[in-house]
Amino acid sequence: MQDPKSILIRNATLLDPNAGTAVKGDLYIEGGVIVPTPATRHPTPATPHPTPDTRPPPPDRRPDARVIDAAGLYVAPGLIDVHVHLREPGGEQAETIATGSAAAARGGFATIVAMPNTRPPIDTSERVAFVLEQGRKAGHAEVLTTACLTRGRAGEEVAPLEELAAAGAVAFTDDGATVQDDDVMRDAMRRAAALGIPVMDHAQDRAMELRGGAMHEGARSRALGIPGIPSEAEIRIVTRDIRLAEETGCALHIQHVSCAASVDLIRDAQARGVRVTGEATPHHLLFCDDDVDPARPDRFKMNPPLRSARDRARIREGVIEGVLSVLATDHAPHSMTEKARGFLKAPFGIVGLETAVGASYTALVRSGRMDRMRWLRAWTTHPARLLKRPAPSLAVGQPAQVVLLDLDTPWTVDAASFRSLGRNTPFDGMELVGRAVDMMNLCPWRT
Numbered sequence: 001m002q003d004p005k006s007i008l009i010r011n012a013t014l015l016d017p018n019a020g021t022a023v024k025g026d027l028y029i030e031g032g033v034i035v036p037t038p039a040t041r042h043p044t045p046a047t048p049h050p051t052p053d054t055r056p057p058p059p060d061r062r063p064d065a066r067v068i069d070a071a072g073l074y075v076a077p078g079l080i081d082v083h084v085h086l087r088e089p090g091g092e093q094a095e096t097i098a099t100g101s102a103a104a105a106r107g108g109f110a111t112i113v114a115m116p117n118t119r120p121p122i123d124t125s126e127r128v129a130f131v132l133e134q135g136r137k138a139g140h141a142e143v144l145t146t147a148c149l150t151r152g153r154a155g156e157e158v159a160p161l162e163e164l165a166a167a168g169a170v171a172f173t174d175d176g177a178t179v180q181d182d183d184v185m186r187d188a189m190r191r192a193a194a195l196g197i198p199v200m201d202h203a204q205d206r207a208m209e210l211r212g213g214a215m216h217e218g219a220r221s222r223a224l225g226i227p228g229i230p231s232e233a234e235i236r237i238v239t240r241d242i243r244l245a246e247e248t249g250c251a252l253h254i255q256h257v258s259c260a261a262s263v264d265l266i267r268d269a270q271a272r273g274v275r276v277t278g279e280a281t282p283h284h285l286l287f288c289d290d291d292v293d294p295a296r297p298d299r300f301k302m303n304p305p306l307r308s309a310r311d312r313a314r315i316r317e318g319v320i321e322g323v324l325s326v327l328a329t330d331h332a333p334h335s336m337t338e339k340a341r342g343f344l345k346a347p348f349g350i351v352g353l354e355t356a357v358g359a360s361y362t363a364l365v366r367s368g369r370m371d372r373m374r375w376l377r378a379w380t381t382h383p384a385r386l387l388k389r390p391a392p393s394l395a396v397g398q399p400a401q402v403v404l405l406d407l408d409t410p411w412t413v414d415a416a417s418f419r420s421l422g423r424n425t426p427f428d429g430m431e432l433v434g435r436a437v438d439m440m441n442l443c444p445w446r447t
């Protein structure tokens with residue numbers, strides 16, 4: 001069911017990442033699509049002697065239209081997050097598809113892509129259908145899903161990729177785990193390439209990961225006496241998988257890049273014409289291992305870990321240069337009971353959907369490093385391209401997936417107010433600039 005009401009957003013700055021324009025004006029939504037505003041249907045003649053317009057005046061906006069005065073605010077296409085853990089099925093105490101997608105809508109996301117590391121994992125067409133159906137039922141955001149690269153995410157046997165694609169999976173990944181066997185990975189990438197579907201890669205050498213590392217291996221981990229995860233664990237797999245992408249022609253997307261060297265590897269491969277993209281998370285843009293408080297795994301334990309200040313600087317540069325063209329949250333809710341097991345035993349992950357706009361805008365745009373339009377494209381145009389979806393825009397005729405953003409007023413993060421069930425965030429109490437204040441998501445996935 002589409003929202004029967006029409007909506008008139010007035011006096012906003014309209015940010016269209018596809019057209020590359022930022023203009024003050026109104027946006028009118030009717031029947032779930034963007035339509036010409038009443039003002040543009042009565043154009044002011046630009047020529048001194050215009051031909052008289054003999055057409056009957058078009059109907060004005062409907063009397064039941066909701067009118068939003070958006071002076072001082074920005075309107076943009078709803079954002080896309082290609083990396084979200086919704087925990088359903090099997091982890092409903094941490095998050096459900098309904099609570100996670102509600103958090104997404106609150107955070108400014110019209111579309112999210114679920115990761116398949118649920119219990120059981122998403123490695124059958126029935127489970128792909130289940131996630132899509134739960135998302136539709138919840139009705140908060142458009143929920144898309146990835147499916148496993150290998151059966152059970154065990155890394156041994158390639159999953160039935162053709163069936164999973166037919167069921168609607170938008171990408172393949174074993175996120176949370178890495179396919180260790182080169183031949184299995186090559187075979188999976190070959191089949192994904194034939195299907196024209198990207199592989200999203202959690203690049204972390206499992207042998208190194210399984211040594212019990214809980215944070216970045218470096219001076220800080222040694223000072224704290226916490227076992228480290230070396231940068232080499234990521235670099236080794238990024239190197240291997242770029243080589244396999246080159247060999248198979250598969251579109252490879254490196255998830256949550258954490259190391260400076262990975263940015264350089266991706267940049268060089270892109271220069272050679274390899275189909276590789278990279279993503280950065282807001283937490284890797286804002287924090288580094290110096291920030292790690294060993295008493296707070298709920299805030300500072302995630303995988304890949306917060307690395308050195310030098311790595312953080314290179315990740316930021318990588319985003320600014322466009323090497324890491326996609327921003328994504330890696331939203332990973334866990335119950336506080338789980339997170340209270342101490343830094344070594346607590347699970348990896350932090351939530352990010354309701355802080356992503358503020359954290360990334362503060363790190364990249366408010367700091368004067370990146371212009372607003374390029375920041376917006378990293379949350380819209382580039383993720384859409386990765387998913388092979390139409391470029392998000394505010395053009396007439398587009399589905400009304402529209403977010404209202406306040407990009408000027410500082411606000412303080414209060415995790416207790418999240419719609420996500422997860423409270424595990426390093427951003428709690430931080431002052432950020434950039435926030436979604438309203439979301440109109442009336443696109444056809446609701447029908």
Ligand SMILES: [Zn+2]
Pocket residue numbers: 175176177202255256303304
């Ligand atoms: Zn991951």
